[in-house]
Amino acid sequence: MIRLLQFTDTHLTADPAASVRGVRTLPSLEACLAHARRRHFPADAIAVTGDLVQDEPAAYGALELLFDRLGVPVLLIPGNHDDPEELSRRLSHQPFQFGGTRVMGAWAIVMLVTWFAEAQDGEGRLGAEELRRLEAALEAQRDRHVLVFLHHQPIPMEAAGLDALGLQDAREFRAVIARHPQVRAVVWGHAHQALDVFRGGTRWLCTPSTCMQFRPRDPGFAIDDRPPGYRVLDLHDDGGIATEVVWLEGYRQ
Numbered sequence: 556m557i558r559l560l561q562f563t564d565t566h567l568t569a570d571p572a573a574s575v576r577g578v579r580t581l582p583s584l585e586a587c588l589a590h591a592r593r594r595h596f597p598a599d600a601i602a603v604t605g606d607l608v609q610d611e612p613a614a615y616g617a618l619e620l621l622f623d624r625l626g627v628p629v630l631l632i633p634g635n636h637d638d639p640e641e642l643s644r645r646l647s648h649q650p651f652q653f654g655g656t657r658v659m660g661a662w663a664i665v666m667l668v669t670w671f672a673e674a675q676d677g678e679g680r681l682g683a684e685e686l687r688r689l690e691a692a693l694e695a696q697r698d699r700h701v702l703v704f705l706h707h708q709p710i711p712m713e714a715a716g717l718d719a720l721g722l723q724d725a726r727e728f729r730a731v732i733a734r735h736p737q738v739r740a741v742v743w744g745h746a747h748q749a750l751d752v753f754r755g756g757t758r759w760l761c762t763p764s765t766c767m768q769f770r771p772r773d774p775g776f777a778i779d780d781r782p783p784g785y786r787v788l789d790l791h792d793d794g795g796i797a798t799e800v801v802w803l804e805g806y807r808q
């Protein structure tokens with residue numbers, strides 16, 4: 556079995572005392588990591604799936620310090636609030652991996668970049684090149700189970716405001732996934748809430764943020780009462796996935 560932990564939308568600020576929508580994001584990430592280390596370590600890898608910083612690349616330094624010391628490979632992809640060039644420049648050394656594919660036993664983990672320079676308002680796009688890379692990765696991993704991570708939601712989440720800022724080429728993405736039945740799950744962040752549905756033989760999972768959450772199915776961006784969270788994914792050799800969202804119940808700042 557492979558154990559993966561996913562932390563997403565950490566939204567770190569250059570000033571650690573600053574807050575994003577009422578939550579100081581560094582202490583809430585630290586609380587998530589401490590909780591995970593207590594409850595769910597050892598892990599085989601960690602995925603950090605975008606919006607690592609709140610538009611302030613200086614905050615990559617704090618992220619580096621926090622994840623460097625865990626002794627576990629850390630797979631990274633950017634979100635709309637990231638600076639992918641700066642992120643890959645600062646966090647490509649061991650134990651970090653920016654994008655790409657990572658083979659772990661019976662599984663291959665494919666990390667996709669949905670950040671694109673022309674984005675207007677936080678939406679995402681894979682584009683032809685990243686879609687080709689996905690297709691090639693899936694062709695090369697026909698004999699493994701595959702888990703795909705990306706930042707933006709590739710299916711509607713029944714929330715008009717968020718859905719307008721989803722993956723613009725979701726249809727093309729889902730067509731590639733549909734051609735490759737070894738893809739067991741697609742996992743993302745961005746929407747700051749939890750979702751776990753099966754469609755077309757694939758499992759589609761959204762993971763809440765390590766800071767604040769949006770209320771599910773809200774047409775705008777109403778803040779939910781839910782605390783910080785992260786996801787545990789146990790990937791079994793037969794392709795089965797045991798996963799749960801862990802909420803930091805009782806978390807107060």
Ligand SMILES: [Fe+2]
Nearest residue numbers: 606634635745
């Ligand atoms: Fe995002």
